[in-house]
Amino acid sequence: MSQQSPNIRRRRLGHVLRGLREEAGLTLEAAAKEAGVPRSTLGRMETAEARRLRYTDLDALADFYEVGAETRDGMHELAQQAKQSGWWSQYKDVFGERALPDWEAEASLIRTFQVQLIPGLFQTPRYAAAIFRGGRATTEDEVSRPVEARINRQSILNRVKPPRMTAVIDEAALHRLVGGAEVMHEQLEHLGHLAVRHNIDVQVLPYQAGEHLGMEGAFTVLDFPESKDTPIVHVETATTSLFLERSEEIEEYNVAFGNLQGVALSTSQSADFISDMIRSLEK
Known part of the structure; x- marks a missing residue:
């Protein structure tokens, strides 16, 4: 592949x-x-x-x-x-016809804003499984395949030249006990370990930041190393994935992400925030 x-x-x-x-x-x-x-x-x-x-x-x-x-x-x-x-073609039932990994495979910069969840590229298997269950009574077979596909996406972070990744994560995603306290503790520890990698920046958007330009929901902007390969924005809905490519759309999301970074905690403050969340789960 x-x-x-x-x-x-x-x-x-x-x-x-x-x-x-x-x-x-x-x-x-x-x-x-x-x-x-x-x-x-x-x-x-x-x-x-x-x-x-x-x-x-x-x-x-x-x-x-x-x-x-x-x-x-x-x-x-x-x-x-x-x-x-690509390997993702084996998971059309999970990703659909236009697969996000198809774009992630060659991205040099990935900027993502997430409101309710830890970004997919940062999720642990147990956290991802809990998301796909979504509180429903499901069999392991129904959950294992999408979890496998999601974890396979994360291989780009371990390649020789990994993409630069910046994630702004709303405080709500850190408080939500997806899968319960044990699963969440494991997930936050994993997030903390990723945040110290040279190619990954994690910023927490605290409640006290108030209103911001990302209030309409999560999105991801992908940039590519070749100038002729214009950026693309990915927006996921309950039923489909949208890929936006028009220059005015890209600019709008670039402005929104810049605003989010500006009102979010710094990377060092965010690391402390995540550590505090981990300690709170240990009590």
């Missing part, structure tokens, strides 16, 4: 194709007609929505735009990489 992101490859290919068309000064309709490629197909390729990338279409576009051998080979390579499956 590939550790690369097929979604990132599709976006890069779309960027190349859109750039070639704009350089030629053509509309989508004109380019598709002249190249002999269906307009809907070219549109989906440029917006990275095409799941099936045919080499015949790529060659037709390469011929029409009169690109060199290097560009043509690059287009084929991106298409080939976009077809590869």
